[in-house]
Amino acid sequence: xxxxxxxxxxxxxxxxxxxxxxxxxxxxxxxxxxxxxxxxxxxxxxxxxxxxxxxxxxxxxxxxxxxxxxxxxxxxxxxxxxxxxxxxxxxxxxxxxxxxxxxxxxxxxxxxxxxxxxxxxxxxxxxxxxxxxxxxxxxxxxxxxxxxxxxxxxxxxxxxxxxxxxxxxxxxxxxxxxxxxxxxxxxxxxxxxxxxxxxxxxxxxxxxxxxxxxxxxxxxxxxxxxxxxxxxxxxxxxxxxxxxxxxxxxxxxxxxxxxxxxxxxxxxxxxxxxxxxxxxxxxxxxxxxxxxxxxxxxxxxxxxxxxxxxxxxxxxxxxxxxxxxxxxxxxxxxxxxxxxxxxxxxxxxxxxxxxxxxxxx
Ligand code: MRU
Numbered sequence: 146x147x148x149x150x151x152x153x154x155x156x157x158x159x160x161x162x163x164x165x166x167x168x169x170x171x172x173x174x175x176x177x178x179x180x181x182x183x184x185x186x187x188x189x190x191x192x193x194x195x196x197x198x199x200x201x202x203x204x205x206x207x208x209x210x211x212x213x214x215x216x217x218x219x220x221x222x223x224x225x226x227x228x229x230x231x232x233x234x235x236x237x238x239x240x241x242x243x244x245x246x247x248x249x250x251x252x253x254x255x256x257x258x259x260x261x262x263x264x265x266x267x268x269x270x271x272x273x274x275x276x277x278x279x280x281x282x283x284x285x286x287x288x289x290x291x292x293x294x295x296x297x298x299x300x301x302x303x304x305x306x307x308x309x310x311x312x313x314x315x316x317x318x319x320x321x322x323x324x325x326x327x328x329x330x331x332x333x334x335x336x337x338x339x340x341x342x343x344x345x346x347x348x349x350x351x352x353x354x355x356x357x358x359x360x361x362x363x364x365x366x367x368x369x370x371x372x373x374x375x376x377x378x379x380x381x382x383x384x385x386x387x388x389x390x391x392x393x394x395x396x397x398x399x400x401x402x403x404x405x406x407x408x409x410x411x412x413x414x415x416x417x418x419x420x421x422x423x424x425x426x427x428x429x430x431x432x433x434x435x436x437x438x439x440x441x442x443x444x445x446x447x448x449x450x451x452x453x454x455x456x457x458x459x460x461x462x463x464x465x466x467x468x469x470x471x472x473x474x475x476x477x478x479x480x481x482x483x484x485x486x487x488x489x490x491x492x493x494x495x496x497x498x499x500x501x502x503x504x505x506x
Contacts, residue, residue, distance in 0.1 A: 146297075149336050150290050150329075156318040156361060158198065159206055161279065164217065166210040168198045171319055175360035186215035186233035193240040193247070196351060200320020201394045201430055202285045205246030208237045209278035212254040216274045220267040227258060227270075242442040243403055243470045244394040245432040250281055286323030288427040288484035291505050296330030296425055296482045297337055300388060303421060308339055308387045311380060313346040314405035315357035316392035316425070326392040326425040328361065330482065335367045342368045344380055348405060350450045350467070374407050378414040389415045393426035393481075400475030400491025401438030402426075406468055412477035424473075425482045433500055438472030445469070 160167040170179040183189045189211030198207045215233035219226035257277040261270050317328035334340050348354035355371045362369040395403040402424050415422045448465030481488045485502040488495045
């Protein structure tokens, strides 16, 4: 299965080459495939803030490369480059607040910097930081493959063949270092002949569902239908949905899950309709420092994003409230699938046990 999954990998959104970070501009997909090159931490932070790159793992990977780029720049400037790099960590950490993968990746880069002896040449230090960023990228790709297989096995265990599933936002190759989280599970289940149709929530206001998820699935010939976010409960009642499968931006120690706004109402509706609810995320999305979802900082973006479409005003001239994530309580979740294994009916004790485990592959 691993080889078949790798063969199915078509899209990538992050490319590290020629001493620069190349990002596929996700704001203009699927109409334009435009790549931008970045050579500074500030540039990468701007790309994260403005949604050129988005999705929790992809943000973390980009930030790690941002530090490698910053190190190159600081070394060229001379002086105490490691001290100057502190500012670059801050700029990147301030780009978006909710996805913990960003902070996890920056911490890994900080730890790698701290493990340097201090007497190596700056070029050796730079090579170590670049290698760490590449390792973060590759390990996310590996985690995607493991989760895809585990999630597909879980679907088979509970329901057998031919599922109609619902997903939210974009959790595919565009949002990660490889194959996708929730979308990776859907891809693997499709390769195993288990997916009849995927309903993709449109995902207002950035339309990650109708622009990105639908594009990724259609490219692979996976049957996909886009629906308005507000149609989800109706779909669960009328279309035989068996699973809601979503990603995550931060999972707390008790198993609460922050994900794209609208996920919480999906979980409530799924519980009501007896539809199973699966969250797929690498362990880099788990924040054991936070006891519950109440502690997660929820990003609020400009109201303009709700009141305009393609730069055209479509709403009245009033205030708009635009939180872009919400928190689904653990007791609405059937399973959290990670590269360390699966937690069914998550709670604090099960999450702690999971985090003690090694990666499965
Ligand atoms: O605002 P976005 O597009 O960065 O939000 C992305 C999501 O909410 C995804 O569901 C989440 O990051 C998981 S991606 C594998």
